[in-house]
Amino acid sequence: MLIFERSHPGRRNAAQAVNNTTAVSGIPATLLRQDQPLLPEASEMDVVRHYTGLSQKNFSIDTHFYPLGSCTMKYNPRACNTLAMLPNFLARHPLAPESTGQGVLACLYDLQEILKDVAGMAGVSLMPMAGAQGEFAGIAMIRAYHDARGDTARTEIIVPDAAHGTNPATAVMCGYTVKEIPTDANGDVDLDALRAATGPQTAGLMLTNPSTLGLFEKQIQAIQSIIHDAGGLLYYDGANLNAILGKVKPGDMGFDVIHMNLHKTFATPPGGGGPGAGAVGVAQRLLPYLPLPVVAKQDETYRCFTEKDLPQSIGHLSAFGGNIGVLLRAYIYVRMLGAEGMHRVAEFATLNANYLMAELHKAGFTVAFPQRRASHEFIVSMKPLKDATGVSAMDVAKRLLDKGFHPPTTYFPMLVPECLLIEPTETESKETLDGFVNALKEIRDEAYAAPELVKGAPHTLPVRRLDDVKAARELDLIWKPTTSTRAA
C-alpha cells in the first residue's frame, strides 16, 4: 500500500502544526497556488508505521551479509551516526560566521590531514558530494593544470575497459574524448595498447588499483612512466581503496589525483543510494586547483579557503561545503580505528576475500583469476553452471536472496561472462563467509536438481522478479489517484 492510499481527507497532525493559520497577506493572488498538491493526510502513527514497515522490506548491512563487489558494504558503526548528529552540529547554518563553527571545522581539518596521509597526497578537499563528483573534480583539475600551462592540445582521457562507467562519463562531462584500452589475459592493463594509445593528445589516465577485477595492477610503475613521459597525469579512482588502506599510498604509485569514496572505505552509510562523499587528494602540482572550500588552520583558528586564497581553483561544486554530516561520520570512524586499525582494514578485507575465494575454488566454483591473489574482492564466473544447467549468474543472485544473503555485484565487470564480483569486507566473520559458501553450494545443487526453482527465485521476498521491460516501456514514475492498483 502506498502512503497516498492511507490518506484520509481532513486528517491532520496537530502536533506538527506550527501555526494556527495558512493565510498569508502581501502575496498577489496571481502568484499563489490554487490547486491542492498530492500529499498524504495521515496521522503521525500511520506515517511511522508505514515507513517502518517499508524499511523492513529492505536488505541492509544491519540485517544481512551484503558482499556487493566494488561497494565495500562494511559495518557502519552506530557511534558515527549518534555523534555526527549532536545538536550543535546539526543546528549550524552554513553561512554563519566561522567563529561559530570551530568544532566542526577542526574535525574537517583533521580529516583532511588524515586523508592526505592515507592517500600520499599534498592536499585534500572534502567538498565533492559523491564518488562521481570527486571524479569530476579530479579530471577538471587535470584540465585546469594543462590549460594553465597553455597545453591545450590534450583532448583525450585514457580509460581501461574494466573501469567503472563513471570514469568515461566523467571524462566527457569535463570536455574530453575517451580512449578505451583493453585488459590482458592476466587481468592487467595491456601495456602495448596503452603505449599505442598514449601521445601528445593524452591529458591523463583514469585507473582503479586494485582494478575492478579484484587484482592489484603490478605494472603500475611502468604505467605511470608511460603516461607521465607523454605529459599526461594519472587519476586514481578510489572505489577500491579499502584493499590497500595503509599498505600502499596512491601518491607513492605515481598518481597525481585521487578521489576517495568515504561511503565505502570510511564506513559512512550507503543510505539507499546516498549521500556519499568523494573527497579528492592531489599531488603538489595540482594544489592550486583544488575545489572549494578547503579548511585551513592558522594560529589554532580554522577557516575555509575562498577564491581569494586559491584563485586558480576549479571552483565550487556544491552551494556550501559538501556533505558535512557524512564527513563527520568518516572522521569519527578514522579516529576510532587509529593508525593501527587503518592498516588492519586492508589486511582483514584481503584475508576475508582470499579465504572466501579459496573456499569457493575448493568447492569447485570457477574463480576468474585463480593464479592471482585476490585484493579485497574477486570474481566467480557462473558460466560453467549456466552451460550445464541453464541457471545464470542472475538466477544464482536471486536465489541467494531466499537464503538470506544479499547477492554480490552481477554482470560487472563485463569482461568475465556470468560473473559475480564478491567483496566480503573486513567486518564479516568466518562463520558468515562459511555460510555464504554453503548457500552457493546448495544453489548449485538446486541448479542441477531443480533448475526452475533457481530460475524462479526469489520465492520468499515481498515481491518476485519484476518486469523491468514493462517498467521502462510503460513509464509509471508518479502515483495518480485514478491509477488502479493492486495491494502489495
Add this chain to the structure above:
Amino acid sequence: MPFIPHTEQDIQYMLASIGAKNIDALFDEIPAALKSGKLTAIGDGLNEMQVSRLMHERAAQDKQPLNFIGAGAYEHHIPAAVWEIATRGEYYTAYTPYQAEASQGTLQTLYEYQTMIASLTGMDASNASLYDGASALAEAILMAVRAHKTSRRVLVPTSVSPLYRSVARSIVKLQNIELVEIPFDIATGTTDINALQQHAGSDIAALVIPQPNFFGALEDVDALTAWAHAQGALAIALVNPLALALLKAPGQWAEKGADIAVGDGQPLGAPLSSGGPYFGFICCKQTLVRQMPGRIIGRTVDLDGKQGFTLTLQAREQHIRRAKATSNICSNQGLMVTAATIHMALLGIDGLRRAAAASHTNTQALTVQAGGLHGVKRLFSAPHFHEVVLHLPGSSAKVLNSMAGQGISGGYDLKPHYPQLGNAILVCATETKTNEDLQRYVAALRHVLQS
C-alpha cells in the same frame, strides 16, 4: 581491533585454507618499493567512550546563535519521527537498490517521494534526487542544452543565488556552455524584463527563473516563462519546495508551464548541518524524461502481477552508456530523500502551508519592526516569500559582526556579491522564530546602530 571479528584461531584457519603463511603474504603482488610505512597523521585509535568525549567537546565549541540567515539553507522544525525512522538500519545501511526484490522499502519510498515532489512542482516526472540544489541547477542546464539541440547559451538572472551561479559555472563551462547573466531591476529586486528583451530573437537554450529569487522576492514567473517559450527556449524553474505549498507550481507557470523544475530539498527535513548533506531535486515534463540525469524509480509488476518498484530507464546511465551517458551521476541523496518523504507525509499539505505561511508572516513582521529603526529600510518593492533585503545605515559587515557578539546571526551580508546594493543584508525569519526572538533581533540591531 575495532569492527574486525576475527579471533587468532580464525586467522590461522583462514591462512591455512588460503595456503599463505601470514597476512603479509597476501600482499606479495604489490611491488616492495611501493609499500608504505606507518600512517603518521592519525594517532592511536579511540574507543567509543573516548571518541564520544572528543566529539562532545568539539560540538560544544560550536555555538548556537539565534539564526536569521537563510540564503539557500533554512531553519525549520523537523518532526522527531523523521530522523528516528530515516536512521533505522534498514534505510541507513542499504545500498543503491540494484536488487529490486530486496530493496522494495527504499524503492517504494523513492517512488512516493517522486510523486510528492512532482506534485509540489506541478511537473510530470521526478528523479530520485541529485546532490544539492546548486548542482541540480547545473544538471538542469546541461539537460536543457541536450534537449534544445541548437543552442548552448543559457540565461541566468543575477537574482539567482551567487553560490548557485558559481557552481553552475564550474560544472557546465567545461562543456562549452555559455551562461549569460541578466541583471535585476534595482527597484523591484526581480529580473529586469527590459534587459531580458535585449536577447529576444537570439538562439537561447533556456532561461533560469528563480522563485522566490535569492533576495526572497517573487518574480513574475508567468511573464518570464512565456518570454522563454516565445524564444523557443526552455524554462528552468529554480524553486524552494516549501514555498510551493503556497506559490503557484512551476508546471502552471504561463500557458505551457516550466519545462524543468529544480531546487534544494533542504527545507523538507534536512538539518542545517553547516551546509550538508541536503538533496537536490529535479522534475520535468514527460517529453524530457529521457534527458533527465540520475536514478529514476518506476512502478511495475512481478511475475505474479503484483505491484513492485524498480530502477528504470537505466539505459541513460553511466553504468550502461558509459561515455554516452546523460551524466556521470550514479548516487542520489537517498537518505535525505527518505527523510524528506517522511517529513512531507507527517506535515501533509496543511502542515507545509502552515510552516510556509508562518515563515512568510514572521519575516514580514521582522521587516516592519526593523524598518522602524532609524536608517533601516527594506530595499526592494516586489512581494517576498520569507526573506527580505534590508539596507543599513552603517557597514553591513560591522553590524553583523556586532550582532554575532550578542549571539545573533543577523543575516547574510550581500556586499561581497552585490556591492552595488551598498550595506545590504538578506534576512530570514522562519516559523521557528517567536515574537520574542523578533524583538531580540530588533533590540540588538537598534543597540548596534546606536553605538
